[in-house]
Amino acid sequence: MTTHIPKVELHCHFEGTISPDLMKRLAARNKMPVPENLIGSDGTYHWNTFIEFLGAYDRVSSVLKTKQDYRDIAYEYLIKSASEGCIYSELFTSPDHSAFVGIGYDEMNEGIAQGIDDAEKECGIIGRMIATCIRHLGPEAALRVAQLVVDYPHKYVVGFGMGGDEGQYEPHDFAPAFDLVFATGLPCTVHAGEVGGWQSVEDALDALPVTRIGHGVRSIENLEFLKRLKQEKIVLEVCPTSNLALGLYKNAEQHPLCALIEAGCKVTLSSDDPPFFHTSIGAEYARAQAEFGLDNAALLQLTRNAIDAAFVDVETKTKLWAQL
Numbered sequence: 001m002t003t004h005i006p007k008v009e010l011h012c013h014f015e016g017t018i019s020p021d022l023m024k025r026l027a028a029r030n031k032m033p034v035p036e037n038l039i040g041s042d043g044t045y046h047w048n049t050f051i052e053f054l055g056a057y058d059r060v061s062s063v064l065k066t067k068q069d070y071r072d073i074a075y076e077y078l079i080k081s082a083s084e085g086c087i088y089s090e091l092f093t094s095p096d097h098s099a100f101v102g103i104g105y106d107e108m109n110e111g112i113a114q115g116i117d118d119a120e121k122e123c124g125i126i127g128r129m130i131a132t133c134i135r136h137l138g139p140e141a142a143l144r145v146a147q148l149v150v151d152y153p154h155k156y157v158v159g160f161g162m163g164g165d166e167g168q169y170e171p172h173d174f175a176p177a178f179d180l181v182f183a184t185g186l187p188c189t190v191h192a193g194e195v196g197g198w199q200s201v202e203d204a205l206d207a208l209p210v211t212r213i214g215h216g217v218r219s220i221e222n223l224e225f226l227k228r229l230k231q232e233k234i235v236l237e238v239c240p241t242s243n244l245a246l247g248l249y250k251n252a253e254q255h256p257l258c259a260l261i262e263a264g265c266k267v268t269l270s271s272d273d274p275p276f277f278h279t280s281i282g283a284e285y286a287r288a289q290a291e292f293g294l295d296n297a298a299l300l301q302l303t304r305n306a307i308d309a310a311f312v313d314v315e316t317k318t319k320l321w322a323q324l
């Protein structure tokens, strides 16, 4: 049992936390139909490939309509995470998805911040946001998101990042967006080494001011390159169940979680898009123990790595350290 182990999550997409049940409740409340071809006969989200997954994510995101929706999603996710022993969670927000449903950047932040405050009051869990752009929407859209982040700072927005289809564009195309935000003092992370190989991680490190990599698991394909990750103290936001669900690896034995830890990389554990992959932050820690063989001390070390690498201020980190 790992419930008693304090957990810290650094990689979780806001809309990716919406369960089919919550999605249906939001659609009904907003008098919208449940999107077609989204839920399979077993009641879970239906998709086959990575690209289909991204499409399903967009359809789930399309039922949001109000600031209250954003508040409720954040609140429900954080309360559930807290019940599994999570003490801190960084949520990847998507200003492009909110703009699509007519919610402005400020309004989205205010809604999510309300959910964060309500959850902290009730359970003590601390939540923060990382604003992300979407790679396949291209560099201009990314720059627009970066400009919003810079023009409308929010006390809970602690970083900047990028998700989406790693197969599109090159990291250096997004340097203007990342450099703009980084220059204001916000740290950055980027998805790489998930759909793309180790070279994609190297390209990201060469081009962008990032200290963390979303996934990065395919760095294992070049042992020389792992040395650079170690030297530069790059932290990997590893999401094992997501990687298995998206078919990167056939089973836990083939997944490089343990190999990356043994090689000396700074690894953290996250759930990515929990209901899409039938997981949760608690399930990730439990799986790391049951299927990857990590003992309690090793799991606690992953939490320590995550507090170290969190983008939140030192005072908040001190509160987190005190809970270990």
Ligand code: ADE
Residues within 6 Å of the ligand: 013, 016, 057, 163, 164, 165, 191, 194, 242, 272, 273
């Ligand atoms: N957006 C949501 N989940 C993602 C993932 N696993 N990779 C890239 N973009 C995403």
Ligand code: ZN
Residues within 6 Å of the ligand: 011, 013, 163, 191, 214, 272
């Ligand atoms: Zn992700």
